[in-house]
Amino acid sequence: MSNKPKIGLAIDIGTSNIKTLVVDADGKELFSNQFPCVTHHPEPGFSEQDAEKIFRDVCRAIQSCPTDIKSDISFISLSSAMHSVMAVDEHGNPLTPLIIWSDLRSKEESNSIRKNKQLVDQLVRTGTPVHPMSPLCKLMWWQKNVPEIIKRAHKFIGIKEYIWYRFFECYEVDFGIASATGLLDIEKKSWFGPALELADIKSDKLSAPVSVYHHRSISNNTLLSELGLPSQVPVVIGSSDGCLAQLGSGAMDSNALSLTIGTSGAVRRVIREKNNTYNPFVFRYLLDEDTVIEGGATNNGAVLIDWFRKSFLNETISTEKFIERAFTAPPGADGLLFLPYIYGERAPLYDPDASGIFLGMHQQHRQEHVMRALLEGIVFALYDIATLIESNSGAYEHIVASGGFVRSLDWIQLVADVFGRPVHVPQREDASAWGAALLGFSTLDIPTHVNVVQTTTIYPNESVHQQYKVQREQFKKLQVLSQSFRS
Numbered sequence: 273m274s275n276k277p278k279i280g281l282a283i284d285i286g287t288s289n290i291k292t293l294v295v296d297a298d299g300k301e302l303f304s305n306q307f308p309c310v311t312h313h314p315e316p317g318f319s320e321q322d323a324e325k326i327f328r329d330v331c332r333a334i335q336s337c338p339t340d341i342k343s344d345i346s347f348i349s350l351s352s353a354m355h356s357v358m359a360v361d362e363h364g365n366p367l368t369p370l371i372i373w374s375d376l377r378s379k380e381e382s383n384s385i386r387k388n389k390q391l392v393d394q395l396v397r398t399g400t401p402v403h404p405m406s407p408l409c410k411l412m413w414w415q416k417n418v419p420e421i422i423k424r425a426h427k428f429i430g431i432k433e434y435i436w437y438r439f440f441e442c443y444e445v446d447f448g449i450a451s452a453t454g455l456l457d458i459e460k461k462s463w464f465g466p467a468l469e470l471a472d473i474k475s476d477k478l479s480a481p482v483s484v485y486h487h488r489s490i491s492n493n494t495l496l497s498e499l500g501l502p503s504q505v506p507v508v509i510g511s512s513d514g515c516l517a518q519l520g521s522g523a524m525d526s527n528a529l530s531l532t533i534g535t536s537g538a539v540r541r542v543i544r545e546k547n548n549t550y551n552p553f554v555f556r557y558l559l560d561e562d563t564v565i566e567g568g569a570t571n572n573g574a575v576l577i578d579w580f581r582k583s584f585l586n587e588t589i590s591t592e593k594f595i596e597r598a599f600t601a602p603p604g605a606d607g608l609l610f611l612p613y614i615y616g617e618r619a620p621l622y623d624p625d626a627s628g629i630f631l632g633m634h635q636q637h638r639q640e641h642v643m644r645a646l647l648e649g650i651v652f653a654l655y656d657i658a659t660l661i662e663s664n665s666g667a668y669e670h671i672v673a674s675g676g677f678v679r680s681l682d683w684i685q686l687v688a689d690v691f692g693r694p695v696h697v698p699q700r701e702d703a704s705a706w707g708a709a710l711l712g713f714s715t716l717d718i719p720t721h722v723n724v725v726q727t728t729t730i731y732p733n734e735s736v737h738q739q740y741k742v743q744r745e746q747f748k749k750l751q752v753l754s755q756s757f758r759s
Contacts, residue, residue, distance in 0.1 A: 323366055326370070326431055352510075358371065432510075487507060520705065529668040533573045533677035612653050
């Protein structure tokens with residue numbers, strides 16, 4: 273009998289990239305790869321992707337694994353982005369593009385719900401805040417604008433469900449992804465009647481909700497050959513990328529607040545004890561049947577670096593150089609304050625029309641000050657979300673960081689200084705893929721030694737923290753002023 277540790281293949285289907293991670297049960301990374309995703313914007317506010325291309329790229333991701341590794345794979349485990357939706361016919365053929373989380377076409381539908389307190393109070397049971405990101409609102413938009421799609425559709429599904437159908441020819445959705453649709457009662461784990469009535473659909477138009485540990489084996493020999501898999505391999509349906517990032521970054525302690533900055537950003541925490549204190553501005557998504565992840569997400573993460581670089585810099589500069597130059601300016605950017613809602617906002621405002629503001633510009637300010645103020649604004653917005661979470665479910669002691677921003681010690685230090693908490697940085701990236709791998713090992717009852725995550729810890733500078741406390745108050749006042757000005 274071989275003493276080699278078992279091997280798992282995790283696939284994380286994001287909206288920017290599809291990432292492949294192969295790890296063994298001892299926690300050793302054996303292979304990784306990624307394929308970029310393309311988002312189309314056919315009209316202002318529209319964000320669409322090609323589901324069939326994503327499926328083909330998932331197949332390419334599996335094919336890209338070295339042959340000697342694939343021959344030893346014990347399972348494939350899936351992670352995917354939340355909030356996507358598309359319509360398919362009775363043969364599983366797409367009737368629409370895949371509409372992703374950043375699509376804002378259903379602003380009117382979202383606003384109409386938010387004006388009805390009774391509806392908002394009902395929908396908190398879904399755990400998904402009312403916002404155009406929600407598949408609920410997108411379905412309402414289809415009902416109003418293209419009702420023929422509703423009539424022709426056999427099912428309304430997200431990207432992981434489309435891939436699952438292509439693998440197994442059945443419609444199933446894990447509790448994690450289902451809990452982010454705005455259509456699931458997250459306590460009963462069944463489709464929620466009042467939400468279905470709003471969307472004007474029956475539950476048979478949706479996939480069957482199943483455990484995140486649910487798995488099937490690919491039995492189609494043609495597909496197995498195409499993927500380069502030597503035999504049937506269990507495929508674990510998995511959960512959502514945000515919740516799996518919590519698991520993969522080792523932030524499962526209720527005293528930890530996880531903070532992610534990638535294209536967008538999020539803060540999350542694990543809710544272990546039974547807590548029925550729902551807040552319509554805080555999401556509650558299921559990692560698995562027994563674990564709730566509470567938090568909030570911002571639209572405005574590192575995407576702002578790309579926005580500013582393309583719009584205002586007359587030079588080509590990498591993200592790394594942008595961040596390096598930004599931190600040549602002093603903390604507080606000499607009084608320059610930035611409200612970062614360039615792409616509207618999810619938490620805590622849930623206002624797709626929110627906008628950005630630079631305040632306090634003077635003659636001494638240079639590009640570096642503006643660039644630093646931009647990064648500080650992103651972190652102030654995340655602190656704002658963290659404050660909301662803390663008021664809902666209690667204090668936290670430390671932060672666990674993940675996402676692309678962890679490559680910059682200066683940016684991590686900024687987070688520590690703004691929050692006034694130590695920041696732990698796990699020494700591995702791709703937290704969602706790691707979470708999917710861990711869930712896969714657990715599903716197949718494969719003992720692992722992956723749970724111990726070595727970290728670097730960055731502590732706050734107390735004097736700078738005190739400076740940022742003042743700016744945090746100014747940020748909050750600017751946020752309120754901005755909202756009142758627009759209203």
